[in-house]
Structures are given as C-alpha cells and as structure tokens.
Amino acid sequence: MNLADKIADFACNLRYEHLPEKAIVEAKRRVIDSFGCAMGAWLSEPAKISRELASLAGEGCLTSVIGARNRTTPDMAAFANGVMFRYLDYNDTYLSKEPAHPSDNIAALLAIAETFDMPGEALILGIVAAYEVQCRLCDAYSIRKRGWDHVTYGAFSTVAGCGAMLGFSENQMVHALGLSGIAGNAMRQTRVGELSMWKGCAFANASRNGVFATLLAKCGMSGPSEIFEGEMGFFNQVSHDKFDVPHFGGTEDDEFMILKTYIKKYPAEYHSQSAVDAAEQLVAQHGKTFDIDEIEDVTIATFNASYEIIGGEPEKWRPQSRETADHSLPYITCAALVDGKVTMETFAQSRYTDEALLSLVAKTKVVPDAELDKLYPEKGIPNTITVKMKDGRVYEKRVDAPEGHALNPMNNLEVEKKFRSLASNVLAPGQVEEALETLWELDNIQDVREVFAPFVV
Numbered sequence: 001m002n003l004a005d006k007i008a009d010f011a012c013n014l015r016y017e018h019l020p021e022k023a024i025v026e027a028k029r030r031v032i033d034s035f036g037c038a039m040g041a042w043l044s045e046p047a048k049i050s051r052e053l054a055s056l057a058g059e060g061c062l063t064s065v066i067g068a069r070n071r072t073t074p075d076m077a078a079f080a081n082g083v084m085f086r087y088l089d090y091n092d093t094y095l096s097k098e099p100a101h102p103s104d105n106i107a108a109l110l111a112i113a114e115t116f117d118m119p120g121e122a123l124i125l126g127i128v129a130a131y132e133v134q135c136r137l138c139d140a141y142s143i144r145k146r147g148w149d150h151v152t153y154g155a156f157s158t159v160a161g162c163g164a165m166l167g168f169s170e171n172q173m174v175h176a177l178g179l180s181g182i183a184g185n186a187m188r189q190t191r192v193g194e195l196s197m198w199k200g201c202a203f204a205n206a207s208r209n210g211v212f213a214t215l216l217a218k219c220g221m222s223g224p225s226e227i228f229e230g231e232m233g234f235f236n237q238v239s240h241d242k243f244d245v246p247h248f249g250g251t252e253d254d255e256f257m258i259l260k261t262y263i264k265k266y267p268a269e270y271h272s273q274s275a276v277d278a279a280e281q282l283v284a285q286h287g288k289t290f291d292i293d294e295i296e297d298v299t300i301a302t303f304n305a306s307y308e309i310i311g312g313e314p315e316k317w318r319p320q321s322r323e324t325a326d327h328s329l330p331y332i333t334c335a336a337l338v339d340g341k342v343t344m345e346t347f348a349q350s351r352y353t354d355e356a357l358l359s360l361v362a363k364t365k366v367v368p369d370a371e372l373d374k375l376y377p378e379k380g381i382p383n384t385i386t387v388k389m390k391d392g393r394v395y396e397k398r399v400d401a402p403e404g405h406a407l408n409p410m411n412n413l414e415v416e417k418k419f420r421s422l423a424s425n426v427l428a429p430g431q432v433e434e435a436l437e438t439l440w441e442l443d444n445i446q447d448v449r450e451v452f453a454p455f456v457v
Contacts, residue, residue: 003228003245008173010248011129011160016121018249019128023256024443027127029415030092032439033263034103035455037091038066038084040267040344040422042457046087046197050080050204062115064449067426067457074111075211078158082107082204088344089200089326090422093270094131094261095377098138099305100150102261104203105130108158108210112165113448120445122165128258130161132248135257141243147188148238151203155184158210159217166218178223180213185238194315195323263415265404266342271306272332275383277402279336282387282395289340292360294389300333301369301384301398303376311366318358325352330364333385375400380407426457 001009041047054065054072061070063077066084071077085091085107092103109126112118134157143152159180163173190202217223228234235242250256266276283289302311306329310316316328325331325347335346338357345351372382380400387395401407403414410418416436423432435454438445445451 002226004174004177004226005170006245006248007133007156007160007177008163008168008170011133011164012168012170012173014125014129014164014249016125019125020250020256023128023250023258024124026258026261027124028440028442029263029412030103030127030258030261031106031123031442031451032415032419032436034085034091034106035066035435035439035451036419036422037086037088038081039426039455040090041084041087042067042426044084044087046201047080047084049197050083050201054080063111064114064452066452067455069456074115074215075208077114078108078111078207078211079201079204081110082207083201086203087200088267089269090264090267092261092263094135094138094257095270095305095381096135096138097140097142098144098150098153099270099309100134100138100153101203102131102134102157102258104151104154104207105134105158105161107204108207108214109161109165110448111207111211112162112214114452116166118165118448120442120448120451123448124443126161126165128256129164130157131258131261132256133157133160135260136245136248140245141239141241143239144188146238146240149186149188149190149202151186151190151206152184152238154203154206155180155210155213158207159214162210162214163217166214168217172217175221175223176213176217178225178227179216179221180210181227181234182224184209191309191327193313194320195327196321197323199323199327260406262406263404263410263418265402265410265418267326267344267347268332268342269310269327269329271302271310271381272329272383273402273404274381274399275300275302275329275333275385276336276342278383278385278397278399279333280341281397281399282385283337283340285395285397290337290387292338292356294391295337295360295363296388296390298330298334298337298360298364298388299386300329300364300366301372301386302329302366303373303382304368305376306381306383307366307368316366317361317364319352322347322349322352328361329366329383330361331357334360334364337385337387380405427455431455
C-alpha cells in the first residue's frame with residue numbers, strides 16, 4: 001500500500017463514532033480558538049485584502065466569510081477565513097520534525113461543511129482526520145530542510161479532512177490527494193529573511209487549493225498517479241527521500257494527534273512561548289519590568305529548531321514588519337522583559353521600531369544549546385533567559401513547557417478567556433457570549449452555517 005492509499009484508507013473509513021470524547025472536545029476547543037484568532041485579525045490588512053477578494057465572487061454564492069455578511073465561493077471562503085485564523089500567529093501548533101499549525105485546516109473544512117449543509121459532527125470528523133494526516137506527516141519527515149514550507153503538507157491534510165466529510169471512496173480520495181499535491185508545493189522562502197504578509201497567508205492558499213481539488217474529485221476529475229512514489233512524485237522531487245507513516249488514527253497505544261497539539265498563550269511564533277514565560281517570571285522575580293538602561297546584556301539559550309527559525313537571521317534584530325517581529329526570538333524576549341507581557345500591541349509598528357527597545361535587542365545573544373536540543377520536541381520547547389545587570393546582578397530562568405503546551409495544557413476557562421479577549425475587539429458583548437455558547441454546542445448543531453451567525457461584525 002503506497003502512502004496516498006494509506007491516507008485514503010484512514011480518512012475514508014474514519015467515523016464519528018470512532019472518536020473518543022476527549023478528541024471531540026479538543027476539536028471544539030480548536031474551533032473556538034480559531035474563531036477567536038479570526039476576530040482578533042479582523043482589522044488587519046491581509047484580512048481586509050482577502051475579504052475584498054472574496055467579495056468579488058458576486059451574488060448567489062453559498063459559503064460564509066467569518067464576520068462578513070456576503071458569501072463567496074468555497075475556495076475563496078477557505079482562503080479568507082484561513083488568513084484570519086493564521087495571521088496573528090496565535091492559532092494552535094504542532095512541533096515535530098516539521099512544525100505546523102494544524103488548525104489552519106479548519107478553514108477548508110468549514111467551507112466544505114457549509115457548502116454541503118453538513119452538521120457539526122461532520123466538521124469535527126474532518127478536523128480530527130486533517131490533524132491526523134498533517135501531524136503524522138510532520139512526524140515522518142522535515143521538508144523544511146529541503147527548502148519547502150510546512151504548508152506543503154496541507155495539500156494532503158485539507159483534502160483528507162474534506163474527503164472524509166464528503167464520504168469519499170478511497171479511489172476518489174487518492175485522486176483528490178493527487179490533484180492537490182501536484183500543485184501544492186510551497187517554497188520555504190515564505191519564512192526566510194524579512195517576512196511579508198504572505199507568511200500568514202500561505203496555508204490559507206493551501207486550504208484554497210485543497211478545497212478546489214476536493215471539489216474537482218467530487219465531480220469526477222482524476223488526479224495524477226502515485227503522487228508520493230511516482231518517478232516525478234513527492235519523494236523524488238520534494239523530500240528527495242522516501243519516508244513512511246507507520247499508521248494513521250488513534251490506537252490503544254497512540255492517541256489521535258489532535259490531542260498532542262498546543263494552544264498558544266501568546267500571539268507569537270510557538271518556539272518563543274517558553275521564552276516569554278521565562279521573561280515574565282524574571283520580571284516577577286525582579287519585582288518590576290526591566291529598565292533598559294540597567295541591563296548589561298541578555299542571553300537566550302535555545303534549541304536548534306528555534307535558533308534556525310526565529311533566532312539565527314540578522315533580520316530578527318531589527319524587524320521591519322509585524323511578520324518578522326513575531327518571528328524574532330530576541331525581539332519577543334526583550335519586549336517581554338521591558339513590558340512585562342507580550343500582546344498584540346507588542347507587534348504594532350510603533351513598538352517593533354522603537355529605538356530604545358531595539359537597543360536592548362542589539363545587546364541580546366541567541367545561542368543554540370545542545371543539551372536543550374535533546375529535549376525538543378517530546379519534553380517541551382526549552383528556553384533559558386539570562387539577564388545580566390550593570391550592577392552585577394544576574395537573573396536566569398528556564399522554561400520547558402509553557403502554558404498551552406500539551407504537557408501543560410490550557411483548561412476550558414483559559415481558552416474562553418483568550419477567545420473573549422480577541423472577539424471583543426470587533427463584537428458586542430452579547431455576540432461574544434452567543435458565539436461561545438454556539439461553538440461549545442458544535443457537536444449538536446445540525447447545520448454548520450449556524451456557527452457564523454453570531455460573528456457578523
């Protein structure tokens with residue numbers, strides 16, 4: 001059985017009744033978290049651009065853009081909603097050989113569920129299936145090291161979830177995987193150097209392509225053969241290595257992958273979450289936020305993946321965009337030390353270009369630590385922050401598993417608190433509470449379209 005057949009065998013035979021209650025609850029928590037992120041990103045420029053583009057579809061369309069009154073085509077809804085889910089870099093994460101944000105898949109699944117009048121149970125099924133495929137692929141092989149972006153795996157995970165919801169045959173699923181995979185290879189340049197708006201839009205494009213491929217396969221379009229093993233397929237052209245995925249799906253010895261993903265506490269790249277946590281604890285230990293003029297230097301010891309992604313490029317020391325700032329370990333850490341917290345305001349242009357703050361960033365070293373690297377990712381995302389003061393005092397703190405990590409998960413009240421803080425930016429208090437109540441009842445909703453009603457801005 002080749003890899004596309006394995007994915008098809010899993011996704012086409014997964015049933016809602018196969019899902020443990022804890023996986024269903026996690027799926028609902030991820031939908032709540034994603035919709036909150038969408039509301040938090042509503043006023044951002046990429047969100048406005050994607051909504052404007054979606055509005056060009058005209059009258060008579062079936063699929064909702066979160067917060068908007070107009071509807072659009074399924075693929076454009078997947079793109080616009082995907083941009084809002086992802087743009088703040090606040091949606092959930094999975095860390096392995098390849099890091100990913102598996103809740104990115106939800107935009108595609110919502111589009112298919114609404115277009116075909118599906119109940120909430122179907123959406124939950126699609127979420128669990130998509131998470132399973134993306135996270136297992138991330139476990140199998142790092143395509144980042146070959147120059148490809150992690151959203152490349154989204155070409156397969158979105159289709160797996162959408163096809164599972166639509167009741168695809170295994171043959172249909174294999175065709176859909178081929179149609180999406182053949183055109184879904186995204187270059188890693190998206191996340192290298194000075195980052196652009198596209199950083200938060202790349203998976204939304206994978207969602208758009210996944211929905212399009214799913215609809216093509218549903219209408220009978222055949223896809224290229226052997227998308228992974230073929231002579232010009234994924235293994236030869238993208239990964240340059242053949243890899244295997246031992247199994248998909250929860251077993252007695254191995255839980256569904258959605259249970260191993262992490263909800264973010266801070267709106268910043270995930271590898272920095274433990275650095276922010278450590279910085280906040282140092283502020284508490286110091287008794288107040290740190291005065292830049294009193295600091296001699298700052299050292300951040302981190303693991304290799306963190307160093308490569310957010311701590312090793314010169315652009316990280318003087319970010320020129322929000323996207324670079326929220327992917328800069330030295331900037332994020334220094335902001336936490338000086339401000340006592342990291343919020344969306346941390347990534348306002350006026351903050352990441354503040355020369356006083358940047359003077360501290362300039363005195364900050366990021367060093368890869370082989371001992372910390374041994375712990376990643378199974379035992380956390382360890383960062384050690386050392387602040388040396390001019391008067392000789394030294395503050396040091398290491399954090400391995402920050403709040404939100406699978407080893408230290410947020411409880412439901414904390415998930416709700418995060419949702420309220422984001423949604424209240426654009427929704428009235430009554431809407432916020434109605435939205436929360438609706439999303440917690442997702443498994444009992446008969447038409448997914450109902451979830452959009454409380455979110456109209």
